[in-house]
Amino acid sequence: MPIIANKLKRLTPFTPIRVLVVFNDTMTAIAPITLKVTRCDGVNNELAYKELVRPLVESELLESEKHFAGKFGCVFTPFFQLGPKTYLGTKPMVHKEAFYPFMHDSALEYYRAKNFADMRYYISAQVGSSREVVLPLMGEREENNDEMIFDSGYLNILNGLGIKNKYIATDFYVDLNTERDGGNEESLLIKDFLTSKSSSFVRPELFAGEKSVRILVRFGGEGKPYLITSKIQRQGHSIRLFESQFDAAQSLGFKVRQFGDGIIFDDFDWNTKVDIMVVATCTKLESENYTKTLIGLNWRSVPCELTLQQTIGINDVGPTYKSRLYYLGKATRNANKGYNQALNRWEDDNYQFDDSTGAKFREYREFVELLNKAGHSNDRGMQGRALLNWHDRSAKAFAGEEQVFVFAANFSLKYESPKRVEVNGLRPFGEIFTNQFSDIYTSEEDRVYNMELGVASFNSAGNSGFNFNDIGSMTDKTSNHGLQLKLPLPNPTNSDLPWGKTLPEADLKELAAKLNGEHSTPSQKEVYKRLSEEGLTEGEVKQWFIEDATKSKVKPLGAFKNE
Numbered sequence: 001m002p003i004i005a006n007k008l009k010r011l012t013p014f015t016p017i018r019v020l021v022v023f024n025d026t027m028t029a030i031a032p033i034t035l036k037v038t039r040c041d042g043v044n045n046e047l048a049y050k051e052l053v054r055p056l057v058e059s060e061l062l063e064s065e066k067h068f069a070g071k072f073g074c075v076f077t078p079f080f081q082l083g084p085k086t087y088l089g090t091k092p093m094v095h096k097e098a099f100y101p102f103m104h105d106s107a108l109e110y111y112r113a114k115n116f117a118d119m120r121y122y123i124s125a126q127v128g129s130s131r132e133v134v135l136p137l138m139g140e141r142e143e144n145n146d147e148m149i150f151d152s153g154y155l156n157i158l159n160g161l162g163i164k165n166k167y168i169a170t171d172f173y174v175d176l177n178t179e180r181d182g183g184n185e186e187s188l189l190i191k192d193f194l195t196s197k198s199s200s201f202v203r204p205e206l207f208a209g210e211k212s213v214r215i216l217v218r219f220g221g222e223g224k225p226y227l228i229t230s231k232i233q234r235q236g237h238s239i240r241l242f243e244s245q246f247d248a249a250q251s252l253g254f255k256v257r258q259f260g261d262g263i264i265f266d267d268f269d270w271n272t273k274v275d276i277m278v279v280a281t282c283t284k285l286e287s288e289n290y291t292k293t294l295i296g297l298n299w300r301s302v303p304c305e306l307t308l309q310q311t312i313g314i315n316d317v318g319p320t321y322k323s324r325l326y327y328l329g330k331a332t333r334n335a336n337k338g339y340n341q342a343l344n345r346w347e348d349d350n351y352q353f354d355d356s357t358g359a360k361f362r363e364y365r366e367f368v369e370l371l372n373k374a375g376h377s378n379d380r381g382m383q384g385r386a387l388l389n390w391h392d393r394s395a396k397a398f399a400g401e402e403q404v405f406v407f408a409a410n411f412s413l414k415y416e417s418p419k420r421v422e423v424n425g426l427r428p429f430g431e432i433f434t435n436q437f438s439d440i441y442t443s444e445e446d447r448v449y450n451m452e453l454g455v456a457s458f459n460s461a462g463n464s465g466f467n468f469n470d471i472g473s474m475t476d477k478t479s480n481h482g483l484q485l486k487l488p489l490p491n492p493t494n495s496d497l498p499w500g501k502t503l504p505e506a507d508l509k510e511l512a513a514k515l516n517g518e519h520s521t522p523s524q525k526e527v528y529k530r531l532s533e534e535g536l537t538e539g540e541v542k543q544w545f546i547e548d549a550t551k552s553k554v555k556p557l558g559a560f561k562n563e
Contacts, residue, residue, distance in 0.1 A: 010118075010175030013188060016088035017172075019135065020065060021125055022073040023053065029072075030054045034126045037078050037090060040171065041120035045093035047199055051076055053127060078123075081201035082187060083295035090121060090174045094194040107189040116176035134170050187294035192463040203462025206299055207407075209284030211466060212389045215455055215483040219252050221273040226366060227263075228386050264486040271498050274426045276306060276411040276483070278458055279367060279387045280325060280466050281404040300327040300356070302460050304409050309456035310430030310549075311484070317456050318429040318549050319415065325407040325460055328368060329356040331388055332403040353406075364408050371406060417499040418544050419531055425498060426453070428489055429549035453485045492545065495535030499544070508532050 011017070019035070031053045038046040051074045058069040080091035094110065097103065104110040126132040178186040188194070192204040216226040255266035290299035302325045308318040334350040353371045357364060367387065374384025388404055415427035432449045460466040494500065502508065508531070514520075515528035530537075536544070 010173045011090065012180065013092055013174060013176055013185065014087055014089045014181075015174075017078050017090065017123075019076040019078075019123055020061075020068075020073065021053075021076065021135070022056070022068050022071055025071075027053065027072040031127055033074060035076050035078075036124045036126075036132075037121060038124065039093045039119055039121050041118065043093060043095055043098075043119075045095060045197065047078075047080075047091055047093065047197060049076065049078065049199065078199075080199045082193070083201060083292075083297060085294070090119075091199065092116060092119060092174070092176050092188055092194055093197075094191075096195045099191055099195070107191045107194055110194075111176065111178065111189055119174045119176070120171050121174060122171045136170055137172060182293075184293055187292035190289050190292070190295075192289075203297065203302070203460075203464045204289040204295075205286050205463055205465050206290060206302060207280070207282040207405075207460065207465030208286050209282050211280070211282045213281075213458060213466070214279040214387050214389075216277040216279065217483065217485065218275040218277065219254070219272050221275070222363070224252065226275075226277055228383060263484065265488060268487045270428070270489075271425060273424050274413045276321075276413065277367070278304070278306065278325075278409045278411070280407045280409070280458075280460075281331075281388055282465065283402070283404055285405045301325070302407070302464050304458065304460045304466065306409075306411050306458050307456040308429075309454045310432065311452045311454040316430030316546075316549055319427055319551060321411045321413065323409040323411050325409045325466070326361055326364065327356055328361075328364060328371065328406045328408055330354045330403055330405050331371060331374065332401055334401045363410050367408055415499075417501070418536060418540050419500065419502050421498075421501055421503055423498045426487075428492065428499075429545050431546055432489060449489045449491075451487045451489050453483065453487060455483045492541045493536050493538060497535075500535040502532055502534060 021033070021035075033051050033053045035049045035051060036046045037049070038044070053072050053074055055070055056068050056073050056075070058066055060075050061068055077088055078090055079086055079088050081087075094107075094115070098110055098115075099105070099107075104113065110116075122134050123137075124132050124134045176185050176188060178189070190204045192202060196202055214228060216228050218224050218226045254268055257264050257266065285299075287299045289295070290297040303322065304325045305320050305322045307320040310316040310318060331351070331353045333352075351374060353368075353374065355368055355372065357368055370380060370384040370387060372384075373380045374388060376384075388406070412424070413426050414422060414424045416422050428451055430451070432451055458466065490497065492499070503511070511528060511531065515524040515531075520528075530540070
């Protein structure tokens, strides 16, 4: 590749670079090689790539390189991802320290300080545990045109070897310029992208400022109410459910009561559909990171995931569910007079919610209605404030306008049972049986255990900003962010429970031909026997509850057919 190193010409971040590495005859086997692209002008950030050293083939070599065919080496092209696309070129890199307090507030400010004008890089290689070697870069020099910067030591060596008009440099220069190519390079000015030591693109920051989450749960599917289970302060007491929601919970047909921080179900049907809703808010939105020309990501819809945990005894991590956070709108208020303790309400609130959903997202209309009424002092208004973390009596008075951006994600819980049946509902898991005392005078079949359900983590994709470590609710200081449900669990080996049900008869007949035929192996026949019998054995319960606790799916049926 030509290396232009005078002050007038630089490579752009999107200039493709081709590196050919050829080994001498002592290299006779395929081996891993690490190639590093390092910024070395004081920033000293590096990006590592993995390749294989293997025999070079003629089709990948230039005409002047054909004589290297058959020798061990590799052809390497640095690349980086930006938004949905991958680009050949040199990724601009910056130390995280550049954005520490009192340094630079943004990537744009760092750019305006001329820190991207003369980025100096070199490329090095390392095979296995051998010494890392900086690769020399070779280029042609035309007569009377000195565009190469080179090391005089290399020049003396080359002159001694009789090589004329070829000069070697170890470093090359890259220039980022937002006024070039229609301003496309402005898309590179994202702090998370610049400080990442990965060629992969990680979703940049979106949710910023103060952040909070609220966990809600719905039993029975569409049409049933969501219950706000986060701890809230009301009339000097910490409670989990508002009065109207508590009444709604009772109407589900379960025996529900509140005790301490928990919502206790004295009766629960494990065939019940369960949905978990996460309402997430932030006071600042970095949406411009997503709308840049070369990024083009939809900031109104961001992937996320929720991991459950069983909190009796040592916390047991359960399955992870995936969904998307959808933008519901922006809530604003102006409460210059603060909170009126006597009237138990905000004064001079001027609250409003700008609904961004329109007729879309039917499953979120219930929350949008609450958010529209969050300025009221009645029970519905208080529930709306609970979603926004604006209901705390001890909150300090503030002046001026406050705003929060509201997102929500729905997780419809489902799992695949050990019988390979897909079940819509809550999957039990964890060491429930060893961590609880059970009445030794009660027959094993009639014993009842308890599952205490919490949230282990909630994360939005990449560096977008919502994760377990930095979400702190003003009123809910528990590690599980408010979801604390205590559910009775009958003996899990009982055949009438949803995870003990067998597949439909037609599916079992199909399996019988594969697993229980004349030529089936003993292990296949045993698998079919267990799939066709109702209920789980104690061993299967322990395997599924403990060893496979993090799995929403187990071994697929197709895996048995060729055993």
